[in-house]
């Protein structure tokens with residue numbers, strides 16, 4: 616994992632109120648304190664803002680806003696992962712597991728497995 620992601624993941628973990636984070640002083644602690652719905656609402660907002668920034672970047676030719684919004688989305692995704700006991704390393708390991716497997720091939724294999732499972736049920 617990159618040093619930046621690793622350091623940020625450690626800070627986010629330490630900000631959990633159960634680990635001594637203070638919702639009065641910390642944005643991350645405040646989100647953990649509010650719970651699942653508040654965290655997931657931020658993911659929805661940041662994802663939407665990222666899409667809008669990408670559309671704007673295509674029109675204006677200026678992608679810096681997209682960069683900021685994508686950083687917000689990654690940051691809030693890391694809070695969501697921590698809320699559910701996952702880490703950026705877990706995501707990186709999943710991406711490594713998929714490495715070299717074409718999405719088209721993966722989908723074809725998945726559909727085949729689903730068909731075989733349905734046939735076994737019938």
Ligand SMILES: N=c1c2ncn([C@@H]3O[C@H](COP(=O)(O)OP(=O)(O)OP(=O)(O)O)[C@@H](O)[C@H]3O)c2ncn1[C@@H]1O[C@H](COP(=O)(O)O)[C@@H](O)[C@H]1O
Nearest residue numbers: 623626627630640641642643644645657660686687690691
């Ligand atoms: N990387 C970030 C980071 N990126 C974005 N943000 C905050 O995430 C929020 C993004 O929400 P919006 O863009 O919707 O802006 P907003 O209107 O202010 O937010 P809302 O009122 O809607 O919640 C803003 O308040 C940003 O300041 C971040 N807050 C913290 N960090 C990192 O997390 C660490 C811990 O932060 P604290 O827990 O606040 O100490 C910091 O040292 C940073 O490294």
